[in-house]
Amino acid sequence: MLTQKSKYGLKAMTVLAKEYGQGPILISDIARREGIPRKFLELILLELKNEGILQSKKGKGGGYFLGHPPNQIRVGHIIRVLDGPLAPLPCVSKTAYMRCRECRDERTCGIRIIMKEVRDATAKILDETTVADMLRRVELAVNGRDALSFSI
Amino acid sequence: MLTQKSKYGLKAMTVLAKEYGQGPILISDIARREGIPRKFLELILLELKNEGILQSKKGKGGGYFLGHPPNQIRVGHIIRVLDGPLAPLPCVSKTAYMRCRECRDERTCGIRIIMKEVRDATAKILDETTVADMLRRVELAVNGRDALSFSI
DNA sequence: ATTTAGTCTACTAAACTAATAGACAATGCT
DNA sequence: AGCATTGTCTATTAGTTTAGTAGACTAAAT
Numbered sequence: 001m002l003t004q005k006s007k008y009g010l011k012a013m014t015v016l017a018k019e020y021g022q023g024p025i026l027i028s029d030i031a032r033r034e035g036i037p038r039k040f041l042e043l044i045l046l047e048l049k050n051e052g053i054l055q056s057k058k059g060k061g062g063g064y065f066l067g068h069p070p071n072q073i074r075v076g077h078i079i080r081v082l083d084g085p086l087a088p089l090p091c092v093s094k095t096a097y098m099r100c101r102e103c104r105d106e107r108t109c110g111i112r113i114i115m116k117e118v119r120d121a122t123a124k125i126l127d128e129t130t131v132a133d134m135l136r137r138v139e140l141a142v143n144g145r146d147a148l149s150f151s152i
Numbered sequence: 153m154l155t156q157k158s159k160y161g162l163k164a165m166t167v168l169a170k171e172y173g174q175g176p177i178l179i180s181d182i183a184r185r186e187g188i189p190r191k192f193l194e195l196i197l198l199e200l201k202n203e204g205i206l207q208s209k210k211g212k213g214g215g216y217f218l219g220h221p222p223n224q225i226r227v228g229h230i231i232r233v234l235d236g237p238l239a240p241l242p243c244v245s246k247t248a249y250m251r252c253r254e255c256r257d258e259r260t261c262g263i264r265i266i267m268k269e270v271r272d273a274t275a276k277i278l279d280e281t282t283v284a285d286m287l288r289r290v291e292l293a294v295n296g297r298d299a300l301s302f303s304i
Numbered sequence: 305a306t307t308t309a310g311t312c313t314a315c316t317a318a319a320c321t322a323a324t325a326g327a328c329a330a331t332g333c334t
Numbered sequence: 335a336g337c338a339t340t341g342t343c344t345a346t347t348a349g350t351t352t353a354g355t356a357g358a359c360t361a362a363a364t
Binding site for chain 1: 351352353354355356360361362363364
Binding site: 176178179180194195197198201208209210211212213214215216 | 338339341342343
């Protein structure tokens with residue numbers, strides 16, 4: 001399950017992507033526009049900044065803005081920063097691999113084999129989708145149809 | 153992330169599948185074989201029984217056994233019983249749909265559009281894979297190669 | 305210097321996870 | 335009938351995670 005934190009983070013990112021190139025946006029503005037508790041949002045944006053996904057400016061005229069163009073920021077990256085690895089088991093994570101203590105032979109663990117498929121499918125979607133893609137998909141949905149109706 | 157509970161549950165299911173048709177297996181045997189705390193395993197098996205995935209017999213010669221042949225028990229079903237919905241967001245779950253309170257228009261929520269893809273990909277894998285498939289995959293892995301090397 | 309706006313550390317209530325404990329109920333055997 | 339065996343059910347708990355809140359601090363602009 002995606003946490004509230006990731007959900008808030010993704011919402012904030014879409015706001016910042018829409019406003020990309022127009023200078024910094026205030027935390028409070030994002031919080032108000034998306035109905036996110038302001039203090040909580042501060043922590044979230046800070047984490048994203050420490051990862052280089054966002055940049056910020058202090059003082060008057062300050063605020064947050066994207067560290068890269070929206071078509072270069074991957075949804076998977078945002079979620080990994082805020083929620084941790086995408087993998088359903090640490091032993092199938094590529095970015096945060098950890099052996100299972102109890103596991104006798106990792107290569108022949110049935111659960112692992114299946115969960116690796118799940119992790120790969122999830123990562124494929126989330127790492128191929130950028131924030132720009134997400135906005136585009138919303139645009140298409142607003143026009144009454146989803147991209148998938150065409151691309152399949 | 154899969155919980156310990158689901159992991160234990162899946163391990164127990166593979167033991168019971170291997171022994172399918174050979175009469176009931178003791179909770180304690182499963183616990184010992186897989187290194188699962190016995191009392192915890194009781195609760196897990198009970199939940200699976202209440203869903204009809206397992207059956208049990210009390211008294212001497214009793215124990216647990218599969219409610220259906222291993223090729224008719226889907227991994228997705230087991231995980232849903234023990235961990236809840238597969239979907240990363242309640243609003244994209246098919247088996248446990250719940251609207252997001254804050255969501256203005258569900259059809260044009262970018263996060264939802266992407267997360268629906270993730271849920272569909274995950275559900276496709278876990279609902280198409282049976283316990284028998286999982287055992288088969290392990291067999292193939294033991295023989296030094298994975299089914300995927302052939303089927304793709 | 306003052307105001308504006310992000311930064312950093314600490315704290316907390318509620319929920320969830322991973323168990324543990326123990327009384328109870330059904331079944332098979334002698 | 336009585337006893338051992340094995341699953342059932344309810345309660346409790348320590349530890350962790352989640353979703354915030356509070357407040358002092360720091361940098362930039364005017």
